Amino acid sequence: MAAITIRRAAPGDAAGLVELARSVAAEPGAWLLTDATWRSAADERRYLRAVRSSPHAAVFVAELPAGELVGRLSVARDQHPASSHVADLGVMVAATHRRQGVGRALLDAASGWAREVGISKLELHVFPHNLAAIALYERLGYESEGLLRAQYVRAGELVDVVVMGLLLGGSPAAMPPGLASLR
Numbered sequence: 001m002a003a004i005t006i007r008r009a010a011p012g013d014a015a016g017l018v019e020l021a022r023s024v025a026a027e028p029g030a031w032l033l034t035d036a037t038w039r040s041a042a043d044e045r046r047y048l049r050a051v052r053s054s055p056h057a058a059v060f061v062a063e064l065p066a067g068e069l070v071g072r073l074s075v076a077r078d079q080h081p082a083s084s085h086v087a088d089l090g091v092m093v094a095a096t097h098r099r100q101g102v103g104r105a106l107l108d109a110a111s112g113w114a115r116e117v118g119i120s121k122l123e124l125h126v127f128p129h130n131l132a133a134i135a136l137y138e139r140l141g142y143e144s145e146g147l148l149r150a151q152y153v154r155a156g157e158l159v160d161v162v163v164m165g166l167l168l169g170g171s172p173a174a175m176p177p178g179l180a181s182l183r
Contacts, residue, residue: 004070004097006105009059010052014045016069017061024092030154031130032092055117060109062093062102070094073106077119086121087114091133103136111168120168125151125161134162142166 009017021038024031039047051057056079062071075089089110093102114122126133128147142164150158 003065004102004105005063005065006060006071006109007063008052009048009061009072011045011048013061013069014048015041016067017048017059017072018044020069020072020094021092023094027095029129030127030159031133058110058113060106060113062097062106070097071102071106073110075110075113075122077117085119086123087119089122089124091124099132103133104140107136107140111166115168121165122168123163123165125163128160128162134164137164137166140166 018038018041021032025038038044048059051059051074057074057076059075060073061069063069071091071093073089073091075087078084078086078088087110089107091103091106091110093106110122114120122142123145124137124142125148126137128134134144143166145163145165148161148163151161152159
């Protein structure tokens with residue numbers, strides 16, 4: 001893991017991130033909602049530009065010394081006032097670099113970012129069959145919050161997802177008014 005750098009994504013990473021996403025999406029096992037289609041590099045570049053100027057979202061990459069991107073994590077604050085203390089995240093790691101600490105490092109970067117911007121809860125959706133990812137999330141303190149049946153359509157089929165969440169231990173004062181008493 002020492003040779004991999006975790007950093008904020010830049011617009012110049014667009015082509016590498018599209019390649020990574022297409023590769024992970026094309027794997028047998030269905031790790032992503034998409035089924036090998038992903039936005040274009042131009043669309044990804046626009047997205048990364050928008051995210052870099054937003055205090056409500058971030059994209060992190062795991063980069064090898066030669067510049068190859070082997071991991072990505074996107075995190076975005078919920079925009080509804082009642083849940084603006086929550087951020088949703090999605091993570092992917094190249095098959096060649098799984099179980100080597102890349103996912104953990106990306107998730108740690110997301111937790112750090114979330115604390116900096118006043119987020120007190122991270123949540124994610126994971127397919128029930130992705131046992132390795134679920135085990136990683138649990139080791140990091142994420143808890144299963146339920147199963148959403150037929151939540152998404154993937155490759156023309158309805159699929160279930162497990163919702164997992166991590167309370168970051170932010171002070172109730174950082175939460176929107178009215179929610180502090182729910183802690």
